[in-house]
Amino acid sequence: MTSVKNTDILTDIVIVGAGPAGLSAACALEGSGLKITLIEPQSKDSLADPKIDGREIALSHFSKSFLEEYGIWQKFDPKNIHLLKEAKIATGEEPFALGFERSDDSELPLGFLVSNHVIRKGLYKKASELENVTILTDHKVCSVHSKNDAAVVTLDSKEIIECKLLIVADSRFSVTRRMLGIGAKMKDFGRVMLVCRMEHETPHYSVAMEHFKYGKTCAILPLQKGVSSFVLTVPAAKSYEVTQLDEKGFNIFAEDIMNGSLGKMKLISERFSYPLIGVYSDKFTAQRAALIGDAAVGMHPVTAHGYNLGVKSAVTLSNLIKSAVKNGQDIGSFWLLQKYQLSHRVEAKPIYEGTNAVVNLFTNDNPAAKLLRRAALNISNHFTPFKKHVVSKLTQIK
Numbered sequence: 001m002t003s004v005k006n007t008d009i010l011t012d013i014v015i016v017g018a019g020p021a022g023l024s025a026a027c028a029l030e031g032s033g034l035k036i037t038l039i040e041p042q043s044k045d046s047l048a049d050p051k052i053d054g055r056e057i058a059l060s061h062f063s064k065s066f067l068e069e070y071g072i073w074q075k076f077d078p079k080n081i082h083l084l085k086e087a088k089i090a091t092g093e094e095p096f097a098l099g100f101e102r103s104d105d106s107e108l109p110l111g112f113l114v115s116n117h118v119i120r121k122g123l124y125k126k127a128s129e130l131e132n133v134t135i136l137t138d139h140k141v142c143s144v145h146s147k148n149d150a151a152v153v154t155l156d157s158k159e160i161i162e163c164k165l166l167i168v169a170d171s172r173f174s175v176t177r178r179m180l181g182i183g184a185k186m187k188d189f190g191r192v193m194l195v196c197r198m199e200h201e202t203p204h205y206s207v208a209m210e211h212f213k214y215g216k217t218c219a220i221l222p223l224q225k226g227v228s229s230f231v232l233t234v235p236a237a238k239s240y241e242v243t244q245l246d247e248k249g250f251n252i253f254a255e256d257i258m259n260g261s262l263g264k265m266k267l268i269s270e271r272f273s274y275p276l277i278g279v280y281s282d283k284f285t286a287q288r289a290a291l292i293g294d295a296a297v298g299m300h301p302v303t304a305h306g307y308n309l310g311v312k313s314a315v316t317l318s319n320l321i322k323s324a325v326k327n328g329q330d331i332g333s334f335w336l337l338q339k340y341q342l343s344h345r346v347e348a349k350p351i352y353e354g355t356n357a358v359v360n361l362f363t364n365d366n367p368a369a370k371l372l373r374r375a376a377l378n379i380s381n382h383f384t385p386f387k388k389h390v391v392s393k394l395t396q397i398k
């Protein structure tokens with residue numbers, strides 16, 4: 001690679017963002033022989049031992065095999081892995097409107113639930129042990145520009161890094177995406193997702209339940225015996241009322257919204273809230289740059305595909321990179337990036353649009369939408385293609 005004047009670091013690949021997607025890409029490039037530099041504003045300590053953030057990630061079988069391939073899954077404490085056998089959706093009008101279950105007679109579960117901080121910790125440990133990977137913590141990217149043969153990144157420390165390929169993984173609100181001149185369609189659902197852990201009397205039988213109920217949505221994700229993650233979605237303007245409830249008030253609120261189906265419920269963790277904004281980037285590539293993870297597609301969490309899609313993007317891109325290295329080709333070529341973009345758009349678009357359509361249909365409470373919802377549910381198998389798509393995305397390994 002030709003060096004530019006004032007370059008402080010020369011590397012093959014820069015990954016912006018050491019979140020789940022960026023770290024997954026670094027792990028997936030193990031054995032490529034490429035020098036990789038990750039840039040992350042958080043400190044080394046917060047990456048090595050991430051704080052609990054309330055997110056319980058439903059992992060697909062593909063993500064599980066990815067984590068197994070790099071020896072990360074095997075290091076999870078089995079107590080932190082929870083089976084997801086089935087998922088059911090109920091509405092204000094229909095007790096079980098939609099069910100997601102395996103239809104292939106397999107004994108295997110639909111997916112696995114593992115806390116986000118456990119996944120991040122495992123990924124960081126693996127990436128930080130790789131000889132070809134350098135993680136620059138406490139650093140932000142200030143500017144990027146690309147030319148025919150290299151991308152050039154300037155850090156807040158004024159250091160300049162030159163690389164053959166820039167991988168952008170700095171979240172759905174990616175600043176680097178904007179620096180590259182890539183726009184994105186954002187869908188603000190006007191809602192907030194509140195997550196916490198709750199103990200409950202009635203067993204969950206490893207079944208996730210989602211209740212869409214007149215403006216509010218709540219879901220139960222089954223964890224250990226008698227404990228579930230309680231996921232509540234409320235209009236942003238109402239979120240304050242719920243977050244301000246004291247513990248006793250919150251327990252009663254949860255029992256009520258679950259129609260008592262879990263018996264007595266008790267809050268056993270902090271409550272965390274997240275704004276619900278879906279993001280779909282106009283392009284997944286620019287000259288010598290590729291977007292992965294939420295920087296490419298930021299999903300509504302209801303169908304549990306955000307990190308799973310992030311793993312797919314990291315694996316698709318790294319396979320193309322590894323094959324280019326093997327064939328002595330340029331790892332940042334236009335053609336490689338086009339192949340990545342095409343493949344990941346085909347993967348992501350249906351699930352992104354399908355998820356948004358389901359959320360809109362189930363959360364809109366005007367009379368016309370209620371009629372449409374009932375009609376949609378009554379038309380036999382109206383949702384079958386989407387259902388099958390969601391289930392197959394969770395269960396397929398390749």
Ligand SMILES: Cc1cc2nc3c(=O)[nH]c(=O)nc-3n(C[C@H](O)[C@H](O)[C@H](O)COP(=O)(O)OP(=O)(O)OC[C@H]3O[C@@H](n4cnc5c(N)ncnc54)[C@H](O)[C@@H]3O)c2cc1C
Pocket residue numbers: 016017018019020021022039040041042055056057058059116139140141169170171172175176193195274292293294295299301304305306307308309310
């Ligand atoms: C409540 C909730 C539940 C979810 N449940 C599921 C689920 O069941 N299944 C599933 O698959 N997904 C789920 N998701 C989605 C999943 O958490 C995300 O898709 C995933 O975290 C995205 O990873 P990422 O690395 O792309 O982005 P992020 O996790 O946002 O990480 C981005 C990283 O980039 C860093 N960064 C930011 N700015 C800069 C900068 N300027 N320079 C360098 N670095 C920067 C950040 O510090 C961070 O480390 C859920 C999300 C939420 C909110």
